Amino acid sequence: MFNQEQEQITHAILEILSQHELPSGKIEWNPIPFAGQWGISTSFFQIAAQWARQQRAEGQTPAAVPQLAAQIATQVSQALSLPSGFQRIEAVNGYLNLYFNPLEFTRRVVDTVLEQGDRFGWGEAKGKRILVEFSQPNTHKAFHVGHLRNVVLGDALCNILEAAGYDVIRANYINDTGLHVIKWLWNYQKYHAGEEPGQDKTRWMGDLYAEANKRLEENPELESEVRQLYARWDRRDPDVMALWQKTRQWSLEGFDQIYDLLGVRFDHIFYDHELEKPGQELVEELIRKGIAVDERPTGPVIVRIDELLGLKKETYRVLVVLRSDGTSLYATKDLPLAIKKFEMFNPDLSVYVIDVRQSLYLQQIYKTLALMGHPDWAERCYHFSYEIVNLPGNVTIASREGTVVLLEDLVREARQRALEVVREKNPSLSPAAMEEVAKAVALGAIKYPMLAREATKIVTFDWKTALDFNGQAAPYIQYAHVRANSILRKMETPLPPSTLPAHELHPTEIQLIDWISRLPGEVQRAAQEMRPLYLTNLAYELARAFNDFYAECQVLKADEATRAARVRLVAAAKQAMANLLRMLGIIPPEVM
Structure with a gap:
């Protein structure tokens, strides 16, 4: 509200410190809780500690830091002219307090909000870019309540960073390959060939995935058929690829429906299939450079991170980057993905909104990135971790068994409950208006x-x-x-x-x-x-x-x-x- 005045005061304080041959330092302002007046306050304890060190280096015996801080605050208060919009200045126990005129403060607050409108609360551009990767759904699976917190946190984080003045890249990473996809395709080909989803695409995709797992658990001998289909996938069999493309699109359309419902958008989407080949090539590079150890065919390809970093205590352990049979893991894709983000967008910070249980794994990815010769990029990676969502009775969320609470179901029930409340509170609203309000209340x-x-x-x-x-x-x-x-x-x-x-x-x-x-x-x-x-x-x-x-x-x-x-x-x-x-x-x- 008084940013310009604060900057002027900060500059004046630094000038006063210089004139008194005192150390300069960072001046940080904090609001003073209202007690008859509003105000802002800064302390001089860090500057006092710096002054004490300086005196000791010159062979002097300094006073205690609190005493020095009080001395500095007094000197500054006596030398500082009362800025416009402020009513009084005081020095108290090493703090400098400046108090606003309450009526002027009130007017300034209200005027600022009304002048800035929708931009009130937004900061000036910082000239820094932050890439935030969130959501990360799997195609050919349901979109359930377990995915919701990730999306909601990621979207809000992007909004807040953008409002604070950062250039934000909203990124999604969609897992559109892997064993879960092959199981789904097998079940579809064998039992549902020719069928197409209705309006509720993700529900139908999730049902077929749960059904595939159930069939395979009840008939383990069918696993050989899944392996055969996987082999055809690896050979890029045209029929398998065509089916994958078609059914993958159903999932993507379902995701778009959900993101539209939640009011969430993305600037860029990374896809798992795009990283398959780069990941395999990167693993070979790690082996050539001596970063990874190839234990195939009896064991996987691994990176002994602690050993490479010279750590005696087990910290980052071992990262497996390729299975013994040569098939990819998450790490096979996540390493080239990390590189691709920096090559494409060069963010000052690359944020991963991912479950807290992946904390060690992500640290392994970052450390391996550093070992590959990208320590600066590794330093600019940040894990925004979050915990799970429980429903009443601690309902289990697991798409493998099909015991899921789908996001659409949660939203549908929320809208119904909200509609009942809205009807009671404002029965004069038109049905269309009631539906619109119920949607806003439900999503909120x-x-x-x-x-x-x-x-x-x-x-x-x-x-x-x-x-x-x-x-x-x-x-x-x-x-x-x-x-x-x-x-x-x-x-x-x-x-x-x-x-x-x-x-x-x-x-x-x-x-x-x-x-x-x-x-x-x-x-x-x-x-x-x-x-x-x-x-x-x-x-x-x-x-x-x-x-x-x-x-x-x-x-x-x-x-x-x-x-x-x-x-x-x-x-x-x-x-x-x-x-x-x-x-x-x-x-x-x-x-x-």
Whole structure:
């Protein structure tokens, strides 16, 4: 909100430090919790510690660091001119505190939100590119609830990084080859030849995959037929390839339906089949360079990472890069994929949104990448790990057995439940409007729990909590947004012009302004730490603050001056809530 002023103050402080021949350092500002005034604060402890080291190097005996920090803060406060928009400066125990004029701060917050609109909370371009790989579904399988958290986290992370000022590449990696595909093709050829999926493509594909596994478990002798089909695949038999292309397309169309439903998009999609040959060639290169050990035919091709790094303690263990029979593994493809990402996009950071159980494996990939001569690329790889989703009763999610809760089923049930609530809350809505609102509420109810918990903690999905209009859930935030919109719809004139509040601010107004003002900083923090959780928390606190304000403060019936200021505040709160919801991949409805 006061970024320009903060930069000017920072520059002035560094000038003062230089004039007093004190060490310079990074000046970091933090908001001061409201206690009659808003403010910002910075500490001088790091600079004081640097000064103490400098004095010792010169043979002096320095005072204790807290005492030096207090001395620096006092010197700076005495030399610093009061910047525009600030009311007072104070030095307290090594901290420099600057306090805003509350009414000016209020006006600045509201004006900034309304001027920036949908871009409020967005940071300046950082000139850095981040590639985020997420979703990673398997063709010829169902798209179930187990895939959902990955997609929701990946999409929100991309939105947040983009809002923070990064150039973001949204990437997907689709596993369209492998034993699971061959099993599906075998089952289709033998028992379903000529059949085509209906509208619900991924469900049908998943059913046939589960059926294939069941048939093979009940009749192990049929495995030989699968092996024969795999051999034809390896020879690139034209009939097998044609069938694969046709059925693969069904899966891809089903995925597109799901991504469209969730409001998720990708800038680039990598496919498993594209990496088969490069992966095999790369393994041969690893063997030639002495990085990999070829134990075929009695054993696989392996990389003894700890040994190559000279580590005595078992850390990264052994990475298997090719089976003993010469067939590919995940690592066979993931190594060339890592290289391809940097060759194509040269990101400053390459993020992998992948299950926490793959942590060691990904570290092995990164270390092998470094051993191949790409230490810089390896350093720029980051694993964004997440835990699984449990359903009530800890329902198992496993497409192999067919005991899956499909994403479409979850969304369908969420829409039905949301529709019942919407009918009860606003029976005057048209059926089409009810359906649209129910979709927004349903998707919000599903996505929010996936984001509102630490990514590395298990989420147990619960309908009662997810669709709670009175608790920490998306419908509660969406309803606060609708309430704000309802007030603005009743306005018979355009928003009044910017003005200083002429009334004494109510405590709930102060609370609401405070939460709105935090949005830009929280976006930066969520991006820097890659924790969407910060924005789910802020969205909830902002909605709660608005509901408190809504309950306590008259808006349209207030006197003219108070009404003008409060209407603008309502508009700012609505905009801030909408922006937060969109960053989380949740639709902010206009009515409910």
